Amino acid sequence: MKILIVEDEAKTGDYLRQGLSEAGFTTDLARNGMDGLHLALTGDHDLIILDVMLPGLDGWQVLETIRRSGKEMPVLFLTAKDQVEDRVKGLELGADDYLVKPFAFSELLARVRTILRRGRNGTEPTTLALADLELDLLRRRVTRSGKRIELTAKEFALLELLLRRHGEVLPRSLIASQVWDMNFDSDTNVIEVAVRRLRNKVDEPFEPKLIRTVRGMGYVLEEPEGD
Template sequence: MRLLIVEDEMKTGDYLKQGFIEAGFNPTLCRNGLDGHHLAMTEDFDLIILDVMLPDVDGLRIVKALRQAERHTPVLLLSALDTVDDRVRGLELGADDYLVKPFAFNELLARARTLLRRGQLAPQSDRLQAADLVLEVAKRRASRAGKKLNLTPKEFALLELMLRRAGEVLPRTLIASQVWDMNFDSDTNVIDVAVRRLRSKVDDDHVLKLIHTVRGMGYKLEVPDDDAC
């Protein structure tokens, strides 16, 4: 799961990042509101953990901007402000939960997992895109630079998984369980063959390559920074 943590207090930010890594998450840490706002608006995360009192763009403004842009990523606010009015304001602006500092990490972790479970039950986006690659889930249609891609059902499912978790390294075990509904057998190369075939359809005719091998770890779909919109 991809988490965005926006926290300007250095020790607190490092503590949260390490805690979520140890809990099996993939956290990105931003130490100011400007960078946090940019990432929250331009990248896909499963959850955003957001400090309210930031020195540049405060957390409440970021929540408001996200909801006005119809980005519905779950947001958990962190703040030393503990009045009822403060909590109500954050929730009314669109935050999903509010935790007052100081707090126990175990409580934060439990609340994060609750929000993530809720998010998994919410409707997922029907149109997925990375650069000029577009996937229309309901129509079962895929295209690159406006040209239709002829994908098998498994290739379509694999590409959907990669787009929904763009930028994240997907281990072969995860791909096997999500696309083939099976346990990964290290003696078989079915995953590697499937990714190779999908990559040939998605990338071979294009200078910009989107599907990448991460040696010893798995695969990911990612738009290089220089080409990101």
């Protein structure tokens, strides 16, 4: 798998290149928009990682030109913090995913793998929902009944997991490994506490309650049975 990185900031570029190489990808690195565009159009990359902030030709212009050329090539783009609207704009221009700087490398790798797995076609849903609860992956925002709910990173991760697999009872061990990258056995009750915090925000002020505890098993997110 061959990945094109378009990133002007030297450190970031090298970091990405090295990390991706170690993960078994082949990489090309362009330091500006022009080179990036040229490489993208002439090369045979399976994915482009594209920084938005570039000297000269910026990320959007590159992306737009690639799309207009008819090249069907997945694009993951990198936006600076706070530039929330960039993400939306990027997605509209046909990016497949975005990542906000600063980001964890493991996160990038996960996205890259997801994109490559699904190939350049069906775009992943950018929003998850159940009943009146909605989670917008792009804006990292959650609403219920239209009301905005502020969540911390952990809360968001937990809710995202529950939502992605709603209807399924998720055992603690699974939650632990997904949300905490922790394996346990253990003698802590972080999960209970986290679920509680999430309930306070997401369920407590609303009806019906969507997070259900399954004794001895774990937690499910689902609409309650009408009985």
